[in-house]
Every structure is written in C-alpha cells, then in structure tokens.
Amino acid sequence: MPNPRIISALALLSTIVAVVVIDYHRGEPVRPVKPIGTPQTIATPLGLPPVPVPADNPVTVETIALGKRLYFDTSLSIDKSVSCATCHDPGHGFAYPGDVSTGVGGKKGTRNAPTIINAAYYTTQFWDGRENTLEKQAEGPVQNPVEMAHSLAGVVARLTNDPSYVTAFERAYAGPVTFDKVEKSLAAYERRVVAGDSPFDRWYFGGDQHAVDKSVKRGYEVFRRVDKGNCASCHAIAEHTALFTDNEFHNIGVGVRNGAPTDLGRYEVTHTDRDRGAFKTPSLRNIAETAPYMHDGSLDTLLQVIDFYEAGGNANPWLDSKIGMLHLTRREKADLVAFLNSLSGEVPSEALPDEILSKH
Ligand code: HEC
Ligand code: HEC
Numbered sequence: 001m002p003n004p005r006i007i008s009a010l011a012l013l014s015t016i017v018a019v020v021v022i023d024y025h026r027g028e029p030v031r032p033v034k035p036i037g038t039p040q041t042i043a044t045p046l047g048l049p050p051v052p053v054p055a056d057n058p059v060t061v062e063t064i065a066l067g068k069r070l071y072f073d074t075s076l077s078i079d080k081s082v083s084c085a086t087c088h089d090p091g092h093g094f095a096y097p098g099d100v101s102t103g104v105g106g107k108k109g110t111r112n113a114p115t116i117i118n119a120a121y122y123t124t125q126f127w128d129g130r131e132n133t134l135e136k137q138a139e140g141p142v143q144n145p146v147e148m149a150h151s152l153a154g155v156v157a158r159l160t161n162d163p164s165y166v167t168a169f170e171r172a173y174a175g176p177v178t179f180d181k182v183e184k185s186l187a188a189y190e191r192r193v194v195a196g197d198s199p200f201d202r203w204y205f206g207g208d209q210h211a212v213d214k215s216v217k218r219g220y221e222v223f224r225r226v227d228k229g230n231c232a233s234c235h236a237i238a239e240h241t242a243l244f245t246d247n248e249f250h251n252i253g254v255g256v257r258n259g260a261p262t263d264l265g266r267y268e269v270t271h272t273d274r275d276r277g278a279f280k281t282p283s284l285r286n287i288a289e290t291a292p293y294m295h296d297g298s299l300d301t302l303l304q305v306i307d308f309y310e311a312g313g314n315a316n317p318w319l320d321s322k323i324g325m326l327h328l329t330r331r332e333k334a335d336l337v338a339f340l341n342s343l344s345g346e347v348p349s350e351a352l353p354d355e356i357l358s359k360h
Contacts, residue, residue, distance in 0.1 A: 033180050035188075037062030037172050045196030045345060047205045049241045051120050057135065057184045059191055062172035067189025069168070070182060072353055075158055077104050077148035084141065084186070087113040090352055093289025094193060099297030103147035110263065112297035115290045117347060118283050120191045123247045127279045127295040130269045134187035139179070152179040195286055195345035203342075205240065212342050219339025222332045229309070229336060233322055234281045244285060244343070249278035250320040253313025254294045260316055263295065276318045286344045302337050 037060035042051045053059055070076065074083045087101040088094045096113035103109065111127055119125065125137040141147040142155055159165040159177045169177045172185065202211035204220070223231045235244040249266040254277075256262070261277025269275075279295045293299045299308060310333075312325040328336070 032056050033173055033175070033178065033184070034058070035060045035063045035172055035184070036174050040064060042191060042194070043348075045194060045201075047198065047201030047242055047345075048118070048121070048194060048196035049243075051191050051194055053191060054133065054135070057187060059188050060172065062168070063185045063188035064192055066168045066172050067185035067187070068192075068351065070186055071189050075162075076142055076150060076155055078150045078154070079104050081105075082148055084116075085353070087141075087147070088116045090347075093117065093286050094347070095290035096297075097291070099292050101147070103144070104149045107146040107149075109144075109146045111295050112292065114282060115286060116190055117193055117195050117286050118243070120194060121243050121283070122245070122280070124280065128266045128269050129249060129280050134190050135183045138183040138186045152182075155179060155182060189351070192351040193347055195347045198285070198343050198345040200339070200342040201242075201345065204242075213338070215335045215338040216342045218332075219335035219337070219342075222328065222336045223339055228328065228332065229326060230322060231309075231336075234320075235284050244283045245281045247281070249275060249280055250322070251275075251277040251279075251316065251318040252309075252323050253277075253316060253319050254279070254298060254308075255296045256314035256316045261318065265295065274318060277316060278318065278320075284340060284343055288341045288344050302340050303333065306333050306336055 034056060035058060040059050040061050042053070042059060044050045057063075071084045074080045074086075076083060082104050087096045087103070089096060093115050094117045095115040098112075100111060101109050101113040114127065120134060123132070125131040125134060126140070131137045131140065139152060142150050142152060156177050156179055159169075159182070166177060169175075169181055173181050199211045200216065200220070202208045203216070222228045223235075224237070226233070234246050234248070234250060236242070236246045237244065251261065251265070256277065264276055266275035266278040266280075267273070287293075287302065291300055291302075293302075293305050299305050306328070309323070310326045310328055313319055313323045
C-alpha cells in the first residue's frame with residue numbers, strides 16, 4: 001500500500017507546480033502577488049457565516065477601494081460602454097433587470113445576470129459553476145464577446161496609461177498593473193458586497209418576535225416542511241446561518257422545450273449525463289430586489305416562481321427527484337411570498353456608489 005502521507009505530499013506538490021505553470025503561461029511573475037496595504041476585517045452580518053477569504057488575497061482597505069473603482073469603471077470594456085455595474089446594478093439588487101444581460105454594442109447573452117450580493121459565499125461561480133473563485137470569475141466577463149469584449153492584456157495596458165491607477169495598484173500591491181491584481185481587487189470589493197441581518201434573520205436567528213409578521217412565520221413553515229414546499233432541501237438553512245443554497249446543481253425544469261433543456265448548464269462543465277439542464281441553486285437572499293428569476297430570466301415575479309414549482313417544473317428526463325407537484329393553498333402561496341420578501345438585508349454603505357448613497 002502506498003503511504004497516504006506521500007500521496008498527499010505528491011498531490012500538494014503537483015498543485016504547486018500547476019499554479020506556477022499557469023502563472024508562467026499568463027506571462028505574470030511566478031512569485032505570488034499579495035496585497036501589502038492596511039488589513040481590513042469584514043464584519044459578519046447576522047444569519048451569515050464569516051466571509052471566506054483566500055490566503056493569497058487578504059482583504060485590505062486599498063484593494064477594496066481599488067476593486068470598487070474597477071467595478072464601476074466602463075474602461076474595462078473594449079468600447080468603454082459597459083462596467084460590471086451595468087449588468088450587476090446596485091440600483092437593482094446588484095443584478096440585471098432584463099431577462100438576459102446586454103453587453104457592448106447591445107449584444108445579448110443567453111443567461112440572466114445573477115446578483116453579486118453574497119456571491120462571496122458560493123463554492124463555485126456562475127449558473128453552471130464553471131469557475132471556483134471570485135478572482136478567476138472576473139476573467140470571464142472581461143473577455144466574453146457579448147459582455148465586455150476586451151482582453152486581459154488590453155485592460156492592463158489601458159489601466160497602465162492612467163497614472164492614478166498606477167499609483168493605486170502600487171499602493172495596494174507594489175509593482176506594476178497586472179490582471180492578477182485587477183481580479184484580486186474586484187474579488188476583494190465583492191467580498192464587501194454581502195447582506196444579512198434581514199427581518200428573517202432578526203426573527204429566526206436573533207429571536208426578535210416582532211421582526212416579521214405572522215404571514216412570514218407561516219411562510220417559513222411552508223418553505224421548510226417536506227410535505228409542503230420542501231424548498232429548504234435545496235435552498236438550505238443551517239443551525240446558526242442560512243445561505244439558502246446547497247451549492248449543488250439541479251435540473252428543476254427551467255428552459256425546457258419539447259421535453260429537453262435548451263441550455264445544458266452544468267453538463268457543459270462536467271459532461272456527465274445527469275447534469276443536463278442542471279444549474280446552481282441560487283441563494284434567495286435579497287430575492288425581492290433581483291427580478292426576473294431563473295438562469296434565463298423567464299419568470300417575472302415570485303408568485304410565478306411558486307406557481308412554477310407547484311406545477312412540478314417542466315417534465316424532462318433529467319428533472320431532479322425533489323421536484324414534483326405541490327399542493328399549496330392560496331394563503332400558503334401568499335405566505336411563501338411574504339417569507340421570500342423578508343430575506344432582504346442591506347449591503348454596507350461603503351460598498352455602494354456615491355449617487356445611491358446620496359439618495360439615502
Ligand atoms: C454584459 C453583462 C455582464 C457584465 C458586463 C458582467 N457580468 Fe457578471 N454575469 C453576467 C451574467 C449573464 C452572469 C451569469 C453567466 C453564467 O452563469 O453563465 C454573470 C455572473 C457573474 C458572477 C457569478 C455569480 C453567481 O451567482 O454565480 C459574478 C461574481 C459576476 N458575474 C461578477 C462580475 C464582475 C466582477 C464583472 C466585471 C468585471 C461582471 N460580472 C461583468 C453578466 C455580466
Ligand atoms: C431540487 C432543488 C430545489 C428545490 C426543491 C427548490 N429549488 Fe428553487 N431553485 C433551484 C435551482 C437549481 C434554481 C435555479 C434553476 C434554473 O435557473 O434553472 C432555483 C431557483 C429559484 C428561484 C429563482 C432565484 C433567482 O435568483 O433567479 C427562486 C425564487 C426559488 N428557486 C425559490 C424556491 C422555492 C420557493 C422553493 C420551494 C417551493 C424552491 N425554490 C425549491 C433548486 C431548488
């Protein structure tokens with residue numbers, strides 16, 4: 001039998017080699033880049049676990065400020081028309097009001113832009129989980145031809161032409177502008193865009209009986225009970241926190257035409273048959289702010305979502321076994337909507353753009 005310690009040592013070694021090789025291929029220094037500024041602790045809102053922070057990207061005052069500037073800067077897109085905030089709009093719960101998002105030149109994508117609120121907690125990013133970290137996620141939209149249509153090198157060159165950016169990168173990390181630093185900064189900012197302490201949290205975790213009304217409390221029962229909505233079997237609630245996601249992928253029958261999914265979802269990542277038409281279980285926090293719903297933005301209201309579940313989704317061979325006809329009364333449906341409406345919390349004010357702050 002091979003010694004398990006040797007096996008894990010070999011696994012670690014190969015990971016290190018892989019990371020170095022990847023960095024080398026991207027033409028960036030092999031030495032890992034780490035923020036050098038003032039460390040900042042991120043407060044944990046009621047109802048949420050501590051924000052996960054990777055060891056190579058500790059959050060600092062400087063990286064958050066730089067990430068915020070980049071997030072709202074249209075110069076990340078090729079024709080300077082689109083920023084991250086265009087599709088993940090702070091005025092719309094950091095999501096997009098249209099069914100599918102619109103990038104440079106009015107080009108339409110195929111999926112709905114989800115909120116970035118609490119995205120820091122997902123173990124995978126995107127509807128199909130094709131990236132594992134917020135850092136790597138940022139490379140997607142910058143290069144996507146129907147989103148920002150730029151290149152990583154193009155973004156670096158443009159930022160390097162702006163002396164105020166050069167100074168900001170120097171202060172945050174030392175050394176020149178690199179895309180590695182761009183994505184680390186964006187991720188640091190996104191780790192600030194968390195929201196808990198909702199009326200639900202104050203009642204359920206905080207014990208404040210007056211934080212929500214009776215309808216919300218009944219709606220919670222419908223949400224949880226296996227013989228009612230059975231929603232919490234995927235939109236999970238833990239003992240002291242609730243992310244409202246199991247971080248898994250399920251086919252619930254959205255986007256099905258003629259008995260088959262039109263978007264293969266998770267299958268495109270794993271090429272495993274059972275993943276056909278499966279998408280990541282989205283968190284339901286701040287859900288009242290982020291209509292329309294589902295990966296294709298096909299449902300406009302929370303009541304429509306509930307009617308969709310009640311009908312048992314759209315039949316197709318890959319439909320999740322947890323999805324089936326529900327038998328909810330009109331009052332139970334209204335209570336479920338009230339419950340979903342109680343899940344909205346506030347993003348810290350320093351994460352909001354100035355024009356929204358001045359309206360408060
Ligand atoms: C043109 C619109 C558009 C722009 C611009 C855009 N995004 Fe997105 N974003 C989307 C869409 C659509 C998805 C979902 C795509 C998918 O899952 O395949 C997404 C997904 C994400 C996710 C994953 C969230 C989750 O629930 O898994 C994050 C995080 C994110 N974007 C951050 C950013 C950042 C940071 C920028 C700027 C660098 C950016 N986006 C620019 C449309 C956009
Ligand atoms: C089998 C797991 C599962 C169960 C059970 C389940 N959901 Fe979902 N839910 C998902 C997945 C996966 C999606 C995304 C599906 C897609 O877009 O294709 C989703 C999407 C949603 C959305 C839209 C979120 C957004 O950001 O667009 C809402 C709202 C929602 N579910 C509420 C509920 C409610 C209420 C129940 C109970 C009646 C429920 N879910 C039961 C897995 C589940």
